[in-house]
Amino acid sequence: MAPRPFRPPFPxxxxxxxxxALGGAGTLVYGCMMSMPGRTATPPLAPLTPVESSAAExxxxxxxxxxxxxxxxxxxxxxxxxxxxxxxxxxxxxxxNVPVRRTYAVDGxxxxxxxxxxxxxxxxxxxxxxxxxxxxxxxxxxxxxxxxVALLELARRLHGSSPERTIALVFFVNxxxxxxxxxxxxxxxxxxxxxxxxxxxxxAVSLETMGYFTEAPYSQxxxxxxxxxxxxxxDFIGFIGNIDSRALVRDVVGSFREVASxxxxxxxxPDHTVGVDFSDHASFWLHGWPGLMVTDTALFRxxxxxxxxxxxxxxxxxxxxxxxxxxEHAVRALAGASSP
Numbered sequence: 553m554a555p556r557p558f559r560p561p562f563p564x565x566x567x568x569x570x571x572x573a574l575g576g577a578g579t580l581v582y583g584c585m586m587s588m589p590g591r592t593a594t595p596p597l598a599p600l601t602p603v604e605s606s607a608a609e610x611x612x613x614x615x616x617x618x619x620x621x622x623x624x625x626x627x628x629x630x631x632x633x634x635x636x637x638x639x640x641x642x643x644x645x646x647x648x649n650v651p652v653r654r655t656y657a658v659d660g661x662x663x664x665x666x667x668x669x670x671x672x673x674x675x676x677x678x679x680x681x682x683x684x685x686x687x688x689x690x691x692x693x694x695x696x697x698x699x700x701v702a703l704l705e706l707a708r709r710l711h712g713s714s715p716e717r718t719i720a721l722v723f724f725v726n727x728x729x730x731x732x733x734x735x736x737x738x739x740x741x742x743x744x745x746x747x748x749x750x751x752x753x754x755x756a757v758s759l760e761t762m763g764y765f766t767e768a769p770y771s772q773x774x775x776x777x778x779x780x781x782x783x784x785x786x787d788f789i790g791f792i793g794n795i796d797s798r799a800l801v802r803d804v805v806g807s808f809r810e811v812a813s814x815x816x817x818x819x820x821x822p823d824h825t826v827g828v829d830f831s832d833h834a835s836f837w838l839h840g841w842p843g844l845m846v847t848d849t850a851l852f853r854x855x856x857x858x859x860x861x862x863x864x865x866x867x868x869x870x871x872x873x874x875x876x877x878x879x880e881h882a883v884r885a886l887a888g889a890s891s892p
Contacts, residue, residue, distance in 0.1 A: 615763075
């Protein structure tokens, strides 16, 4: 006969034990998924530094060229997608980097991932990427023009840095539907080719929808029940990975907070959590590589997400510059590159 389960004799004891168990579970969840090193910046924020101000102007100019002048760019508008690719190559060459196209065909049309590699002293590779296509019907200023121009600025700032680990700066194609989470998605193609080449990827950082910030109360939404633990104002930049990428998330957030002048939040969540895999970093999980996205949380904050109104005027280049400076510091720390 099976032993009878232990039942405390008094109801209040059962309640106390249940609360203790829930508290212990909450502490475990916080420690594993939500606790991040360092201290986030808090408002009121200091004025932009000269470095941030000059970066903000370059970001503004590049974003206007990409999302304002070119606008919607995807395989429904292949000429615009090609113009975007050429713009990326031009900017990379201007900063001393060497762009390399990795072209593949989708429905008979050529499309390309574009990479610029900063060689390291070891074969271990840190990938920093952003998709340059936009969803159909949108000029894609925030999604994902901000990620593209941020990556171009990082390319300028990291050129000649002589890191310990190789840094691969990759501009991915075909992140948006109908290619999202399919084998024709640019980051899946690039990651698969990298695995075949034997590239040792130590981490992937995806720059995804990064330029919209607001201090309005209740402007920030979350998948349930994350809103119980995070701010209701959309004034921070987020770092989001899966549980297997927890160490990477903590390393990036800790380094970012050492210098960043903008609030930040980080979390490592189960893969099935809504939104945690909404970018190119998830393509690297398929190969067992850690990855995270840097984001303003997109549809959980941005009212113009995937709309024709996602134009450059919606983006805050100063706030984006604050993010870029912090991300640069984190990338240098991960790659073992000296400060400029």
